[in-house]
Amino acid sequence: MTEHPWLTQLNERGYRLTGARRAVAETMANSDRALTPIEVYDMAREAYPALGLVTVYRTLEALEETGLIQRVHQPEGCQAFITAPGGHQHLLLCQQCGRATLFGGDDLENLIQSIGRETGYQITEHWLQLFGLCSDCR
Amino acid sequence: MTEHPWLTQLNERGYRLTGARRAVAETMANSDRALTPIEVYDMAREAYPALGLVTVYRTLEALEETGLIQRVHQPEGCQAFITAPGGHQHLLLCQQCGRATLFGGDDLENLIQSIGRETGYQITEHWLQLFGLCSDCR
DNA sequence: ATTGAAAATGATAATGGTTTTCAATATCAG
DNA sequence: CTGATATTGAAAACCATTATCATTTTCAAT
Numbered sequence: 627m628t629e630h631p632w633l634t635q636l637n638e639r640g641y642r643l644t645g646a647r648r649a650v651a652e653t654m655a656n657s658d659r660a661l662t663p664i665e666v667y668d669m670a671r672e673a674y675p676a677l678g679l680v681t682v683y684r685t686l687e688a689l690e691e692t693g694l695i696q697r698v699h700q701p702e703g704c705q706a707f708i709t710a711p712g713g714h715q716h717l718l719l720c721q722q723c724g725r726a727t728l729f730g731g732d733d734l735e736n737l738i739q740s741i742g743r744e745t746g747y748q749i750t751e752h753w754l755q756l757f758g759l760c761s762d763c764r
Numbered sequence: 765m766t767e768h769p770w771l772t773q774l775n776e777r778g779y780r781l782t783g784a785r786r787a788v789a790e791t792m793a794n795s796d797r798a799l800t801p802i803e804v805y806d807m808a809r810e811a812y813p814a815l816g817l818v819t820v821y822r823t824l825e826a827l828e829e830t831g832l833i834q835r836v837h838q839p840e841g842c843q844a845f846i847t848a849p850g851g852h853q854h855l856l857l858c859q860q861c862g863r864a865t866l867f868g869g870d871d872l873e874n875l876i877q878s879i880g881r882e883t884g885y886q887i888t889e890h891w892l893q894l895f896g897l898c899s900d901c902r
Numbered sequence: 903a904t905t906g907a908a909a910a911t912g913a914t915a916a917t918g919g920t921t922t923t924c925a926a927t928a929t930c931a932g
Numbered sequence: 933c934t935g936a937t938a939t940t941g942a943a944a945a946c947c948a949t950t951a952t953c954a955t956t957t958t959c960a961a962t
Binding site for chain 4: 778779780782784785814815816817818819822
């Protein structure tokens with residue numbers, strides 16, 4: 627039996643493989659939009675009905691710590707999570723359908739460096755998030 | 765008696781001028797770092813002891829709606845607010861002392877436009893927030 | 903396969919920040 | 933001044949998140 631790559635990664639981090647984790651991980655991995663813990667709970671229970679909400683919280687925490695998902699900040703709240711393939715990426719969210727598109731922030735580096743010079747800050751982290759309408763919704 | 769400009773702006777928006785609002789507005793206006801509702805509550809009560817926490821929430825809402833303060837998103841949470849002089853600005857937060865520096869995002873416009881072209885999104889809003897150490901703390 | 907220590911789970915309760923409700927109070931136009 | 937209306941703060945309600953804990957499951961070592 628071959629496991630989803632996410633589960634393999636969790637396992638390598640010392641997490642045991644369980645039905646609950648499989649259900650939560652696959653729900654997140656298959657979603658192209660941000661999901662709240664409750665949404666994950668409802669969706670993952672279709673595959674694993676015995677799942678408890680507390681376990682959803684704990685598994686999301688594990689997935690975030692492992693770098694497989696990231697928290698999404700939105701005007702309405704900051705409780706949602708979305709896949710984070712390949713580490714640090716920037717988000718572009720559709721305000722209509724909720725779809726999320728990831729993009730690299732290569733051009734951002736220059737901007738950040740010049741801001742660091744101007745302000746005297748040693749900048750260690752950055753967040754860029756865009757909102758708009760995706761090609762289908764506009 | 766001359767009022768703080770923020771209070772004049774609130775008044776022009778139809779809000780009445782009260783001691784509670786004066787205390788909350790001045791606490792926010794005088795802070796150079798992000799404050800949570802509870803922090804505002806504790807600080808503003810020094811000037812206006814009868815202040816209730818509920819009124820802090822309501823006044824922060826009014827100040828945000830009027831564009832005088834903005835919500836600050838941080839890894840630990842997104843409940844804090846900070847002054848927003850001159851409308852939309854970007855934040856640079858010191859991870860050590862919490863001080864916030866504002867900067868314009870002029871150079872960002874080009875980047876955003878090219879991302880819009882690449883992704884097919886019609887981008888309507890953007891958030892950029894930087895974290896690091898300020899000149900005093902590094 | 904079996905065993906057993908340690909991890910994981912889920913039900914329940916506790917927590918704590920935010921909102922709602924509502925009667926009393928304060929503001930301010932007339 | 934006066935009164936309609938906005939505002940206030942205390943208390944209660946709400947609800948997402950976290951802590952507790954007895955039970956179950958995983959999985960490495962037999």
